[in-house]
Amino acid sequence: TDAIRPLIAGNWKMNGLRASAAEFEAMLAGAAKVAAKADLLVCPPATLIAAFADKARGSKNLKVGAQDCHQKASGANTGDISAEMLADAGASAIIVGHSERRADHGESDFLVRAKAEAAWRAGLTAIVCIGETQHQRDAGQTLDICRGQLNLSLPPAATSGNLVVAYEPVWAIGTGLTPTVGDVEQVHRFIREFLIAKFNGEGARMRLLYGGSVKPSNAAELMAVANVNGALIGGASLKAADFLAIAGSY
Numbered sequence: 310t311d312a313i314r315p316l317i318a319g320n321w322k323m324n325g326l327r328a329s330a331a332e333f334e335a336m337l338a339g340a341a342k343v344a345a346k347a348d349l350l351v352c353p354p355a356t357l358i359a360a361f362a363d364k365a366r367g368s369k370n371l372k373v374g375a376q377d378c379h380q381k382a383s384g385a386n387t388g389d390i391s392a393e394m395l396a397d398a399g400a401s402a403i404i405v406g407h408s409e410r411r412a413d414h415g416e417s418d419f420l421v422r423a424k425a426e427a428a429w430r431a432g433l434t435a436i437v438c439i440g441e442t443q444h445q446r447d448a449g450q451t452l453d454i455c456r457g458q459l460n461l462s463l464p465p466a467a468t469s470g471n472l473v474v475a476y477e478p479v480w481a482i483g484t485g486l487t488p489t490v491g492d493v494e495q496v497h498r499f500i501r502e503f504l505i506a507k508f509n510g511e512g513a514r515m516r517l518l519y520g521g522s523v524k525p526s527n528a529a530e531l532m533a534v535a536n537v538n539g540a541l542i543g544g545a546s547l548k549a550a551d552f553l554a555i556a557g558s559y
């Protein structure tokens with residue numbers, strides 16, 4: 310799995326205005342310097358996808374993604390955005406099943422799976438997020454929770470080309486807390502074994518990201534862990550200097 314090309318993905322969450330284009334342009338300018346080592350993905354709010362994707366056209370290694378989609382292609386779904394619309398705006402990937410969607414919008418594993426399939430229907434990569442809460446970790450349920458989410462959230466047609474899995478312990482998101490390197494290694498090995506058992510050789514090649522309080526100061530040690538093929542980054546993806554420093558730690 311060491312030959313898997315890393316992906317450094319930024320999740321801007323509900324942050325960013327049109328004036329943020331300057332920050333994005335700085336990321337674009339810096340992306341070329343890390344092109345030999347990693348792919349970059351910036352997932353701004355949906356309002357900025359088209360403008361950013363237009364700027365990124367022609368970039369070798371920086372693409373634009375989305376943070377969520379509706380599972381249907383079109384219809385009477387006021388306020389929702391389909392994967393087809395995101396593809397039309399220039400997105401190349403969609404994060405699905407982020408813990409904030411699961412918690413704040415009651416998204417089930419079943420819905421997350423439908424959204425991953427919607428991303429594929431539109432020709433996009435699905436980045437499926439899983440991870441345990443603090444309560445579940447304290448109860449020793451981390452691997453059981455991850456197994457359950459993997460079982461129910463990953464569609465059977467997953468390949469290394471259309472699926473990225475992001476392990477994001479909920480208690481590490483936006484808290485400054487991270488699991489130990491040993492804990493990350495254990496969970497990522499478990500996920501890799503699950504993916505190989507279910508998807509054979511494709512499972513061996515799928516990108517497996519760690520997410521949760523990744524910063525320039527801890528990125529190198531987290532990215533060096535076996536079966537960590539990149540990062541999903543929230544807060545530290547908003548500033549080009551931080552985002553590029555993390556990408557450069559490979």
Ligand code: PEP
Binds near residue numbers: 523
């Ligand atoms: C996230 O929301 O995916 C995330 C990892 O956030 P942060 O990096 O801010 O912990």
